[in-house]
Amino acid sequence: MVALIPQAAIDAIYRAESRRILASLIRLLGDFELAEEALQEAFAAAMEQWPRDGIPQNPRAWLVSAGRFKAIDGLRRRARFSASLNAIAAELEEEAREQPIGEEIEDDRLRLIFVCCHPALSVEARIALTLREVCDLTTEQIARAFLVSPATIAQRIVRAKQKVRTARIPYEVPARSELPERLDAVLKVLYLVFNEGYFASSGESLTRTELSGEAIRVARLLVELLPEPEAEGLLALMLLHEARRPARLSADGLAIALDEQDRTLWRRDLIEEGEHLVERALRSRRFGPYTLQAAIAAVHSEAICPEETDWAQIVGLYDALLRFDPSPVVELNRAVAVAQRDGPAAGLELVDALLAAGDLSNYHLCYAARADLCRRLGRRDEARLAYERAIELSKQEVDRLFLERRLASL
Template sequence: MPGLPVQAQVERVYREDSRRILATLIRLLGDFDLAEEALHEAFFVAVERWQRDGVPDKPRAWLVSTGRFKAIDALRRRARFAASQPLLIAQLEALEQADWSDEDVEDDRLRLIFTCCHPALAADAQVPLTLREVCDLTTEEIARAFLSAPATIAQRIVRAKAKIRDAKIPYQVPTLAELPERLDSVLRVIYLVFNEGYSASIGAELIREDLTREAIRLGRLLVQLLPEPEVMGLLALMLLHESRRPARTSASGELIVLDEQDRSLWNAGLITEGCALIEQALTMGRFGPYCLQAAIAAVHAEAPTAGETDWPQIVGLYDVLLRAVPSPVIELNRAAAISQRDGPQAGLTLVDAILERGELLDYHLAYSARAAFCWQLGRKQEARKAWERALELTRQEPERRFIEERLKALD
């Protein structure tokens, strides 16, 4: 960061490290709202102090320490007037005596994820709370991802925070004996974080690299902690998808679909690592949906060209995945694979069956798939209608432009 103006350096630290710092402050303070307040106080002080004294060697540690002292000051002020003075004094004493080091900051987000996914919390609150507190997604972004109202998501998050506070849920990674029952929620959260980064639900950019990078970092930590097949499968899946990132958009930010990507741009190192991980996981048995999805991604990654993709193998893997996890989205992906193996009419029949059941009616990719099949079959009016519906549903600018280009091509 040397050479950058101090204001820009503060903004960069906030962008890259504020959620790690917040996670540490939440653990130290035991209170989400107090930690959020302390975080913003610390960055406010940083703007002034770093201008005068220079940027410290360890900015994160400086910000955690400053935020902690600001929280102590706030608690002292409250203790003077509050009826619950003994409780505040006890909280102050515990906070002043708490030990921490800069190394703690690296693992605190993983601790916070396990806290947010604690079984004492309502299942429908765990993921929104994690996406809000760990990943800094807004309530509106989370609501769109879950097709819910922002007010509903906000209420879930508030109730979950209160439950953590009142039940004194600890900020820690569970013991090895406790891990298996807590693992499903954590894997689901990490994958949702990755997906939001890999294909943002809304906005001008297709990719949020900060989220994909953070999800992969958390996945690596989890593999070190618990090298189970599904943990390894999730990390492999994220690595294999991430390997395509350089080829997914043009220099101007336009979306490039899988079969049109320049595969020489794919990251060979990530492909090698991901394929090795999934091979190891599959030999261990007890694998589930993340391993199966990673195996599908590996088949794509190992094909030198789109035309050489082993579609029968991919369809077979989707068959197994669909039996393990019945889902209309998986059915849609399977339909796309079958269209590659058996032709667009076969894919169209399957997609129409999903829509006729009343499923995926608000999912833009279902209409994009239908449009593509109709286009290949020369049914241009049906293709136009499906792409127009997809355009109504998507909230991401690169996808909107991609669909608009397809509509122009029909003309």
């Protein structure tokens, strides 16, 4: 006889299982809102019954089953005013009779991720829906992280759910033939969420760390349920960057360049996990741009000091990355790596060619790179001009302060 089940035990089950239970309820009930209500009602029922009867053998199956029947009851109550609700309730009841919840319920979280990240939804909607449904962040938390009003986020989520329902976006993991494109849409969302938490300068830093943490958590889940090389590559990329978080800002909140970071602060546990994933993804020979970016980050992580960096390997990886993503920003990064391998003059030649081509003529980091190379070549006047242009073009306070410090130290 269990006398007392502390609230803490039920809370712990909620934290560990609520997303998985929600994912199953969405599959069973075919509707986000209905499933969310059912989830809350299932936990309310647990609070009432478990202290009396004890925690069931399989709490997850109990909660899914309870939620399902609560939803059917709810529909029945409302059905007095609507014939169509009655029909839905009857259909769900029939299904519940034919397919009761067994001890082994499917893991529906992968379905949930693919629906929330369906390419038929806008990227903003995908991000909001994923953080709300897969990560269980509140609309207020999401709004704070992205510096928009909670009403805007709430509206995005409502519209997205409406589109899922009205256009009938199916609740399924895509077929093999569609998988590469659909997985890309998922990875893009996770990548953007991570970057928002890692690079953006504004907003509360606590919320931002959480955001990166959520992206990593979902990526881990994705890799566990669907071990595709690019998913592993993206997870590795995020882990290798996250490993540097303790070293990337100074006490006064300024960004510290990679070559000036205290590498003893880097988190070895995350680096090891990241390196392991990169190697596995590379071995598959089905990797893509995320894996290559992760491989570049891994080469940096291996160097105990900046001078030990294997720049030749980094240039090679950028060459490979350019084949997937022939963008001027990748060219710029490659030019900086070439400067490290062959000297600043070689790098400057490439940077100037990029500036002459025009695509990056409003990109502050291109001028920052030029300034740095000119400084190393002793061309101080040119360096000053380039720093000034970079400061003029930079949009974020952190970048500007960093560049001003560089300019002052000329």
